[in-house]
Amino acid sequence: MQSEGSQEKNGVKSLVDKRLNISREAELLQSFVRVNVDDPDEHPEVENRLEAHLQKQKVEAALEKLEEEKARRQSQMAETLKAQTIVEEIKKKGKRRRKRKEGPKHEELYCDKDRAAAVNMGSKDIKQSLKMKRKQDRSKALQIPEEAEPSTFLAWGNYEMNKGDLKIALDFISKALELNPTEKTALVARSKCYILLGQPAKALEDAEMALNIDKHFLKAIYQKAESLYYLGNFEYSLMYFHRGLHIRPDHEQFKLGVHKAQKAIENAIGGSSVFSSRKETKSSESSTNPSTNRTGTSNSTKRVTPVSRAKSSxxxxxxxxxxxxxxxxxxxxxxxxxxxxxxxxxxxxxxxxxxxxxxxxxxxxxxxxxxxxxxx
Incomplete structure (x- = not known):
């Protein structure tokens, strides 16, 4: 019995000695070859622990590589951002220096549109550009197809008239009248356009044509009165203003027309009566004082040039x-x-x-x- 116990103790000691005597190289050999120094069947737990340890080391190494790659990319991004900010600052400084050297620009304003266009265009041909502008205005008047209704042309004409393009408005209204010559509203609109263009004689013709179609058309009566006023026929203008005011007593434009026509007539007639009374007083004075008449005639002959200058002025x-x-x-x-x-x-x-x-x-x-x- 004692011999058997001593043999077991010796076997355990020999196993411990073997495990303790495993060097670093043996451990590495075991990790790669997966072969224990002793019999693998005798110690399976040791082999499992070694495999788990190796897997853990591999995972840790992969994580370290990922973190290093991430840090490297972040540093590269930071460097590129710094470089971009530096370039932008340099560009801004260059622009500021140029502005300081050039100084503030003084824009020149011209009342003449052609002159302003020539200054803005610089070396370009202003004559050619004006021709192009006229062609564009003409083509603008032809944008609506021929199948359009007269009311469409009339609406475009009123729009252009309100905008200030009177010639284009006249083209549109004339097209509307070509399609429908008996359209009284189009005739009145063209009459108004002619007055704005400074052609009251043509405006009077259109107003009379509209009145031939409808003699009670208020807008045509007003346009005829306005045309006569601008032609200088203040009496007939006053008559038509009164006619329209009789039909529509609350119409403000007819009231203003009556007022301005009466004022023009009063200026003409009142001034002539005063002038005739002054002539009568002067003739009576000259008949009573012949000496003054002689001096007056001599003075009048001497003052011919100032009177002519006054007339020209x-x-x-x-x-x-x-x-x-x-x-x-x-x-x-x-x-x-x-x-x-x-x-x-x-x-x-x-x-x-x-x-x-x-x-x-x-x-x-x-x-x-x-x-x-x-x-x-």
Missing amino acids: KGSRLLRELGVDKDYLDNLLKNPNIRCKFKEDDDTIVKNVQETVEYLNARQEFWRQQLPPNLR
Whole structure:
């Protein structure tokens, strides 16, 4: 019995000695080859622990690699952002320096649209651009198909008239009248357009045509009264204003028309009566004092030039700030170099100047008729 116990103790000691004597190299060999120094069947728990430990080490190594890759990417992103901010700051500084060198830009404003367009366009051909603009305006008037109704053309004409494009509005309304010549509202609209264009004679024709269709049409009566007023026929204008006011006593435009027509007539008649009374007093004084009459005639002969100058200046007083423009256009028509040397048949400039002068003369005559005779 004692011998058996001693043998068991010796076996345990030998096993412990074997386990203790396993070096580092043996452990590595076991981890790769998975072979124990002793018999694997005798110690399965040790093998399981070694496998679990190896798996854990692999997972930890993979996690460390992922964290390192993540940190590297974050550092690269931070560096790129810093570089972008630096480049943007450099660009901003460059722009500020340029602005300081250039200084503030002073924009030039011109009353003439063509002049402003020429300044903005710089080296471009202003003549060609104006031709293109005219073509665009013409094509704008042709945007609606021919199958459209007259009411559509009339609506477009009223829209363009309210916007200020009177020539385009006139084209639209004329197309509406071509499709329906008996449309009284279109005739009244074209009459209004002609008045705004400074052509009261044509406005009167359209108003009379509308009245031939419907003699009680209020808008046509008003347009005829306005046309007569701008033509200088204040008495007939007052008559038609009263006719419209009789039909519609609450109409404000007829009230204003009656007032302005009466004022124009009073200025003309009242001034003439005062002027005639002054003439009578002067003639009576001259008949009683012949000596003063002689001196007066001599003074009148001496003062011919100031009177002529006063007459010439009255026109500029009536036109006010337009008087300078009219004088310039009159002198321009007398200039022999107004025609193009290369295109002598091209008289577009002369026609435009003549139309402008005729319009200013008509306005001057209209304003002159509203003044008393002693101030004309």
